[in-house]
Amino acid sequence: MLMQDVRNSIVGVADLNQLKWDLNHLQPVDVGEYITQLPTNQRAIAFRLLNKAQAIDVFEYLPTEVQEELINSLHDVQVVQIVEAMSPDERAELFDELPAGVIKRLLQELSPEQRQATATILGYPEGTAGRVMTTEYVRLREGLTVGEALSKIRRQDEDKETIYYAYVTDDNRTLVRVVSLRQLLFTFPDVLIRDIASDRVIKVRTETPQEEVAQIMKRYDLIAIPVVDREDRLVGIITIDDVVDILEEEATEDIQKLAGVSGDEAALSSPLLTIRNRLPWLLGIMALYIGAASAIAPFQSVIAAVPVLAVIMPIFSNTGGTVGIQALTVTIRGLGVGEVTAKDTLKILRKELLAGVGTAIALALTMIMLSLIWAQPQERWVALIAGLVMATNTIVAVTLGTLLPMGLKQLKLDPALVSGPLVTTMLDTIGFLTFLSLISVALNVLHLPT
Numbered sequence: 103m104l105m106q107d108v109r110n111s112i113v114g115v116a117d118l119n120q121l122k123w124d125l126n127h128l129q130p131v132d133v134g135e136y137i138t139q140l141p142t143n144q145r146a147i148a149f150r151l152l153n154k155a156q157a158i159d160v161f162e163y164l165p166t167e168v169q170e171e172l173i174n175s176l177h178d179v180q181v182v183q184i185v186e187a188m189s190p191d192e193r194a195e196l197f198d199e200l201p202a203g204v205i206k207r208l209l210q211e212l213s214p215e216q217r218q219a220t221a222t223i224l225g226y227p228e229g230t231a232g233r234v235m236t237t238e239y240v241r242l243r244e245g246l247t248v249g250e251a252l253s254k255i256r257r258q259d260e261d262k263e264t265i266y267y268a269y270v271t272d273d274n275r276t277l278v279r280v281v282s283l284r285q286l287l288f289t290f291p292d293v294l295i296r297d298i299a300s301d302r303v304i305k306v307r308t309e310t311p312q313e314e315v316a317q318i319m320k321r322y323d324l325i326a327i328p329v330v331d332r333e334d335r336l337v338g339i340i341t342i343d344d345v346v347d348i349l350e351e352e353a354t355e356d357i358q359k360l361a362g363v364s365g366d367e368a369a370l371s372s373p374l375l376t377i378r379n380r381l382p383w384l385l386g387i388m389a390l391y392i393g394a395a396s397a398i399a400p401f402q403s404v405i406a407a408v409p410v411l412a413v414i415m416p417i418f419s420n421t422g423g424t425v426g427i428q429a430l431t432v433t434i435r436g437l438g439v440g441e442v443t444a445k446d447t448l449k450i451l452r453k454e455l456l457a458g459v460g461t462a463i464a465l466a467l468t469m470i471m472l473s474l475i476w477a478q479p480q481e482r483w484v485a486l487i488a489g490l491v492m493a494t495n496t497i498v499a500v501t502l503g504t505l506l507p508m509g510l511k512q513l514k515l516d517p518a519l520v521s522g523p524l525v526t527t528m529l530d531t532i533g534f535l536t537f538l539s540l541i542s543v544a545l546n547v548l549h550l551p552t
Contacts, residue, residue: 122151130156134163146175158187166199173204182211189263190216191236191344194223222337231315232308234348235329235338240268242295244278249291251281264341267326270299277303277328277336305330308337313352316345317440356438383523390527397531401538408541410477414488417472418533421465422495423526429454429503430525434517437507444512451504458500462493487540495533502528 125133125148137148137160149172152160161169161184173181185193185208197205197220209217219237226232240259242251251268259265268286270279279299289298305328306315319327319342329338358379398405405411433450436442442450466489473485502525507517 118147118151121148125151126153126156130159131163133160138165138168142171146172149176154183158184162188162192166196169196170200173200178211182208186212186216189236189238190219190223191234193220194233197224198228226308229312230308231306231310231312231329231340232337234312234315234344235308235340236263236344237338238263239326239328239336239339240265241275241336242268242270242281244270244272244296246295247291248286248289248293248295248298251295252286252291255286263339264326267328267339269303269328269336269339270295271336275335277305277330277334279303280328303328306340307332312348313438314440315340316348316352319345321440352438356434387523387527390524391530394527394531394534397535398538401542404538404542404545407545408481408484410473410481410484411538411541413476414469414473414484415534415537417469418492418495418537419526419530421492422499422529422533423522425458425461425465425496426499426503426525426529427522429458429500430507430522431503433504433507437511437517444508447505447508447512450508451501454500454504455497458497461500462496465496466490466493483544484541487537487544491533491537491540494536495529498532499525499529 125136128136133152133156137145140148145168149157149160157180161172164172173185176184185196188196193216197208200208209220212220222237223233223235238261240255240262242254246254255265255268266283268281268283269277270281271277279296279301280303281295281299285298304318304322304324306318308329308331310329315327318324319340325342326339328336329340331337433442436450469492470485470489473488474482477484506525510517
């Protein structure tokens with residue numbers, strides 16, 4: 103690993119010589135992490151110390167914002183060499199973040215083959231198989247023998263994304279079979295490819311959502327999956343490393359939405375990005391809480407008459423919201439990993455309600471005991487209403503936490519749009535309104551003591 107004094111400073115000539123040796127002998131992913139952690143004004147210096155081959159490998163492991171920063175600081179020749187050597191899918195991901203003028207200039211400098219590959223990927227909508235695929239794959243013709251196929255792979259496919267699967271197509275590039283490298287290596291050279299390749303090809307279309315692609319690859323334990331267009335012509339493949347990125351991206355997006363964070367915010371994002379991602383949600387939640395506060399406002403005299411209510415009500419808010427978020431999180435996770443579908447709504451709701459009844463009883467009894475402890479002797483009747491409302495709110499919470507994401511899924515929308523703060527606010531409004539209404543009825547109709 104890099105020495106600590108080299109990590110902290112790269113200003114001296116001796117340090118630079120040592121750093122150059124270290125950076126060129128480390129794994130590219132480790133070098134990428136090291137450069138990312140450097141101060142902005144030192145990243146380009148460290149990157150220029152890499153030899154050409156190492157620089158090309160390291161560049162693909164850098165975050166997009168660091169890649170863009172280096173593009174602006176390196177000479178055009180260096181930039182073109184690096185971008186030309188990137189895999190088409192990684193290049194397309196980079197171009198998504200660059201200004202239009204920079205993209206146009208870089209596209210003009212690329213070779214016609216790489217320009218076409220990049221343009222093809224960029225032509226598909228974000229979040230689809232076409233946008234995350236690579237056009238570098240091993241393609242074989244049906245009429246080849248095993249020996250001819252292996253010879254072709256050695257001559258032409260050294261730089262392909264993966265060689266563990268080869269895809270057999272006809273003269274129109276229609277995908278007809280798939281064969282593994284294992285089958286090729288352990289079959290006699292004069293056997294025809296068509297005789298050993300499988301015609302049961304698991305594939306996805308260019309418009310298939312990327313999360314669905316990840317679920318299919320997970321289900322069938324694939325390390326790569328072919329992507330075809332509407333005419334079943336092979337246009338690319340998606341590899342297991344792409345799926346890992348997809349799963350991380352989808353999980354991050356769902357977690358952030360549940361917490362009320364928009365965009366792609368990292369732990370070390372700039373303060374300005376943090377404000378931009380969080381403030382709209384906070385203002386929206388504040389607007390929702392106005393509704394909850396409005397439900398309480400008409401009952402100010404009731405709260406004044408029964409002071410213990412001010413102690414009890416925060417428990418409704420925190421407990422009901424937590425129950426709702428628990429049900430919401432489990433449901434969204436099940437939908438996200440393909441464990442359940444919208445057709446399983448009634449099964450999930452039945453399970454949540456059965457669990458909710460047990461939870462409601464336990465929480466209601468706890469609320470009754472706490473209310474009896476905190477209330478004055480003349481206010482202890484409040485405990486029964488508090489227990490009843492806590493039980494009711496718990497059942498409502500598990501119901502909303504299940505039905506809201508399922509309903510969005512049925513409407514072809516992202517279930518994670520139902521954020522935790524949104525559910526909490528809805529439950530607060532329902533709980534407060536129910537609780538205070540019943541207390542008011544008890545005071546006005548039953549003339550209970552205060």
